[in-house]
Amino acid sequence: MVQQVPTRRFVCSLDELPPGGMKLVDVGKFGVGVYNVHGALYAIVNYCSHEGAPLCLGLIGGTNESAPQSPDRMRRVRDGQIVRCPWHNWEYDVTTGQNVADPRRRVRTYQVDVSDGEVYLTA
Amino acid sequence: MTTIERVESSTGQEDEIAVTIVDTDVHPLPVSADVLMSYAPAEWVDKIWPTGNAVAPVPHFYDTPDSYKTMSLRLDAAPPNGGIAGSDPDFAAKQLLLDAGVSIATLEPMCDAHLPQAEHVLKSTYNDWLADVWLDKYNWHGRWRGSISVSAQTPEQAAREVERWAGHPYMAQVLMTPQTRGIPFGNPHFDPLYEAAARNGFPVATHLMGQTPFELIPLYPVGNPAHWHDFFASWPLLYVSHLMSLVFDGAFDRHPDLRVVFVEGGFTWAMPVMSRMDRIWEARRGDLPHVRRRPSEYVREHVRFTTQPLEDTDTVGFREYLEMMDLGDNLMFSTDYPHWSYDSPTYAINRFPAEQRERIMRGNATALYGLPATVKALPGER
Amino acid sequence: MTPIIDANVQPHFRYNAEIRRYLPDAHKLRSIPDVEQQWYQAPGGDYRQDLYGENYPGSDPETVSRHLFSQGVDYAILNPLTRGNIADYLLNSRICAAVNDWLLDRWLEPDSTNRFRGTMRVNPEDPKGAVAEIERLATHPKLVQVGVPMQSREPYGKPMFEPIWEAAAAHGLPVAVHINGGNGVDHPPTFAGHAHTYPGYAAFMPLNYFVHLATLIVEGVFGRHPRLKFVFADGGYDILTPLMWRLDTFWLSMRDQTPWVDRYPSEYLPGHVRFCSSAFDGPVDAGKMQRWMDFTGKSDLLMYGSSYPHWSTSTPGVMAEGLDGPQRDKVLWRNASELYGLAVRESAL
Numbered sequence: 001m002v003q004q005v006p007t008r009r010f011v012c013s014l015d016e017l018p019p020g021g022m023k024l025v026d027v028g029k030f031g032v033g034v035y036n037v038h039g040a041l042y043a044i045v046n047y048c049s050h051e052g053a054p055l056c057l058g059l060i061g062g063t064n065e066s067a068p069q070s071p072d073r074m075r076r077v078r079d080g081q082i083v084r085c086p087w088h089n090w091e092y093d094v095t096t097g098q099n100v101a102d103p104r105r106r107v108r109t110y111q112v113d114v115s116d117g118e119v120y121l122t123a
Numbered sequence: 124m125t126t127i128e129r130v131e132s133s134t135g136q137e138d139e140i141a142v143t144i145v146d147t148d149v150h151p152l153p154v155s156a157d158v159l160m161s162y163a164p165a166e167w168v169d170k171i172w173p174t175g176n177a178v179a180p181v182p183h184f185y186d187t188p189d190s191y192k193t194m195s196l197r198l199d200a201a202p203p204n205g206g207i208a209g210s211d212p213d214f215a216a217k218q219l220l221l222d223a224g225v226s227i228a229t230l231e232p233m234c235d236a237h238l239p240q241a242e243h244v245l246k247s248t249y250n251d252w253l254a255d256v257w258l259d260k261y262n263w264h265g266r267w268r269g270s271i272s273v274s275a276q277t278p279e280q281a282a283r284e285v286e287r288w289a290g291h292p293y294m295a296q297v298l299m300t301p302q303t304r305g306i307p308f309g310n311p312h313f314d315p316l317y318e319a320a321a322r323n324g325f326p327v328a329t330h331l332m333g334q335t336p337f338e339l340i341p342l343y344p345v346g347n348p349a350h351w352h353d354f355f356a357s358w359p360l361l362y363v364s365h366l367m368s369l370v371f372d373g374a375f376d377r378h379p380d381l382r383v384v385f386v387e388g389g390f391t392w393a394m395p396v397m398s399r400m401d402r403i404w405e406a407r408r409g410d411l412p413h414v415r416r417r418p419s420e421y422v423r424e425h426v427r428f429t430t431q432p433l434e435d436t437d438t439v440g441f442r443e444y445l446e447m448m449d450l451g452d453n454l455m456f457s458t459d460y461p462h463w464s465y466d467s468p469t470y471a472i473n474r475f476p477a478e479q480r481e482r483i484m485r486g487n488a489t490a491l492y493g494l495p496a497t498v499k500a501l502p503g504e505r
Numbered sequence: 506m507t508p509i510i511d512a513n514v515q516p517h518f519r520y521n522a523e524i525r526r527y528l529p530d531a532h533k534l535r536s537i538p539d540v541e542q543q544w545y546q547a548p549g550g551d552y553r554q555d556l557y558g559e560n561y562p563g564s565d566p567e568t569v570s571r572h573l574f575s576q577g578v579d580y581a582i583l584n585p586l587t588r589g590n591i592a593d594y595l596l597n598s599r600i601c602a603a604v605n606d607w608l609l610d611r612w613l614e615p616d617s618t619n620r621f622r623g624t625m626r627v628n629p630e631d632p633k634g635a636v637a638e639i640e641r642l643a644t645h646p647k648l649v650q651v652g653v654p655m656q657s658r659e660p661y662g663k664p665m666f667e668p669i670w671e672a673a674a675a676h677g678l679p680v681a682v683h684i685n686g687g688n689g690v691d692h693p694p695t696f697a698g699h700a701h702t703y704p705g706y707a708a709f710m711p712l713n714y715f716v717h718l719a720t721l722i723v724e725g726v727f728g729r730h731p732r733l734k735f736v737f738a739d740g741g742y743d744i745l746t747p748l749m750w751r752l753d754t755f756w757l758s759m760r761d762q763t764p765w766v767d768r769y770p771s772e773y774l775p776g777h778v779r780f781c782s783s784a785f786d787g788p789v790d791a792g793k794m795q796r797w798m799d800f801t802g803k804s805d806l807l808m809y810g811s812s813y814p815h816w817s818t819s820t821p822g823v824m825a826e827g828l829d830g831p832q833r834d835k836v837l838w839r840n841a842s843e844l845y846g847l848a849v850r851e852s853a854l
Binding site for chain 2: 703
């Protein structure tokens with residue numbers, strides 16, 4: 001398999017990627033999704049480690065954690081940083097690439113930086 | 124509507140590709156309620172669609188992840204030109220046939236109605252719609268196959284419906300709900316349908332039909348789970364119940380040519396169920412004078428299982444289990460496109476023991492449905 | 506000689522009226538299903554033909570003792586049937602208490618061999634009464650588990666039952682689920698309705714345990730009660746592997762609806778679940794037995810149970826056929842010895 005040497009690539013201006021948004025960058029075999037999570041930027045590969053679905057086409061939102069004292073025994077957390085695979089709805093935290101249920105299952109993450117109001121992905 | 128460009132064939136030969144993957148569970152939807160209703164007898168329209176809305180999302184009492192947004196569908200399967208996933212035959216062809224590499228797919232619409240006669244008319248209407256749209260207008264490539272939907276409530280009329288479609292070039296099987304209002308599949312109630320299906324060479328497939336009307340909510344013997352998670356994990360026990368009835372109530376003895384396909388209900392349960400039935404039959408032969416053969420033999424001869432949803436367990440152990448089970452002749456690959464729990468062909472093929480792969484991905488379905496060895500290629504497909 | 510613990514024996518009353526001796530006066534004139542009543546009776550009788558005699562099969566402690574202990578069984582766990590989930594749940598609880606008192610009176614207290622152990626039956630439809638019965642009997646040294654029926658109109662993971670499991674776990678008592686006799690107000694026994702043949706019923710009925718198990722996991726009951734153990738005493742453990750694979754697979758998709766499930770569902774099995782064997786489980790080909798038992802770690806979960814005096818009564822030799830040495834030990838005595846705290850004879854170790 002031919003490995004691409006990671007290169008720092010211009011994605012878009014920060015204005016074009018507001019909080020809650022995602023930009024799909026055509027790089028590598030599957031592409032990479034760049035996310036703005038409340039002002040911080042993250043990137044994950046657009047390929048679910050389960051069956052190869054286009055992960056970044058899934059809904060981005062939060063998830064639920066156990067809260068025994070609340071009437072429904074749960075609370076909403078990690079708003080804006082959890083993507084659900086559009087196929088089996090597996091939850092991945094875009095800030096770490098880890099599957100929420102089983103953190104040993106992960107997807108590749110990439111470096112994103114902002115310079116002069118411009119978003120750059122290293123992939 | 125997206126259109127897949129029809130390939131003008133001059134010689135015919137170079138347009139054909141080998142059939143390698145048969146998908147035995149795909150769900151088409153009418154593009155609108157009006158379109159569907161146009162196939163129904165006028166006097167039934169108001170009775171079956173009193174709100175005039177046949178294709179609105181139905182309530183999910185057991186709801187799948189984020190179903191308010193996803194409606195149990197793959198989010199990436201929404202047609203770019205609009206409409207709900209599964210309503211655009213050419214976009215489905217692009218995603219399933221072209222992108223995923225499926226050669227032939229069996230279409231299984233889902234519908235139910237509360238009253239027997241209305242349900243029979245509704246199922247017939249779906250058959251007319253399916254045959255006209257998916258099996259004719261959008262089937263220049265000949266790669267869609269269809270199911271003859273019938274009502275479990277009206278077996279005599281179901282038999283006549285089967286006769287109506289006998290000989291159709293693309294109808295491949297009969298389709299009936301497993302939610303049969305307390306009547307197991309082996310009951311003589313279904314004999315007229317099985318007789319017609321077997322005589323015309325149509326397997327009888329069954330697939331979850333939904334959670335409405337009221338009496339279709341499956342009531343589990345020890346009560347119902349609270350979540351889709353354990354509800355659907357337990358769902359195969361409905362198929363187990365029907366299979367045990369088919370065997371022990373003598374349906375396979377009454378209908379030696381009947382073939383039954385259990386869709387989307389798993390298949391790894393077949394191994395323990397076969398041995399359980401064999402042991403009880405050996406111990407209680409006297410109770411079953413009408414069951415002439417060992418139960419596991421009936422399963423091997425009469426029953427097929429579709430593979431989706433594949434279990435996510437370690438590959439080595441899974442393949443070992445399938446080798447032990449030795450049902451390589453009885454499994455048929457399926458995707459469940461465009462539903463969310465879709466299995467991709469590339470993922471699936473790797474899950475099976477090497478020597479079972481060809482049969483599961485192609486051979487068994489080809490033999491069961493009498494499918495060709497080659498099909499027309501789509502533009503860009505080789 | 507390998508020790509043997511028989512984890513599933515059903516003792517019976519000698520005759521129908523016997524239970525009335527143990528009922529309070531307020532209920533002595535109530536109708537109660539007979540000893541042999543079952544919704545689905547096996548043609549020719551539910552019990553071994555050779556055991557029908559002057560009194561009901563399995564009703565004489567000496568006979569049962571001779572049939573089990575003289576054949577090499579070290580301990581037998583007695584799990585009596587009650588009379589079904591009859592509509593009057595308070596009467597049902599009194600029936601359970603009557604059965605428990607009878608068990609102590611006739612089987613456990615006079616037992617000079619000290620090899621019988623027992624199950625205290627409670628009625629899940631009366632959670633307060635069930636907890637009270639557990640508190641009443643929990644300290645009796647010969648009652649080693651709580652017993653509930655397989656039949657239920659709600660699966661055991663649902664919240665109304667949780668106080669019962671909490672009480673059982675607090676006393677270190679496993680909860681055994683076993684198909685009950687009698688005539689309860691039950692749902693049809695299969696997912697597709699009523700069976701028309703006895704084999705159609707008998708083959709399917711034990712498999713209903715899976716819905717109890719799945720709800721105990723998914724509703725978080727096992728998560729909230731680390732000491733709680735359930736014993737599914739009618740077998741059906743073969744189908745555990747395919748269905749747990751399914752439960753594990755969908756956990757990754759469904760976790761956010763039940764976020765208290767913080768591990769793969771199958772990870773709850775070793776700490777919380779045991780099975781008794783039955784005559785209908787296991788591969789027909791004994792050569793496959795070892796590998797079969799390794800899937801889902803079943804050899805750590807399974808305990809030999811004869812189902813004496815049922816027509817399908819099995820024997821240790823047949824049940825253990827095809828198992829390797831360590832698997833045999835686990836299934837024939839070690840798993841039960843650990844679960845019930847039963848010391849086996851040193852000479853056998």
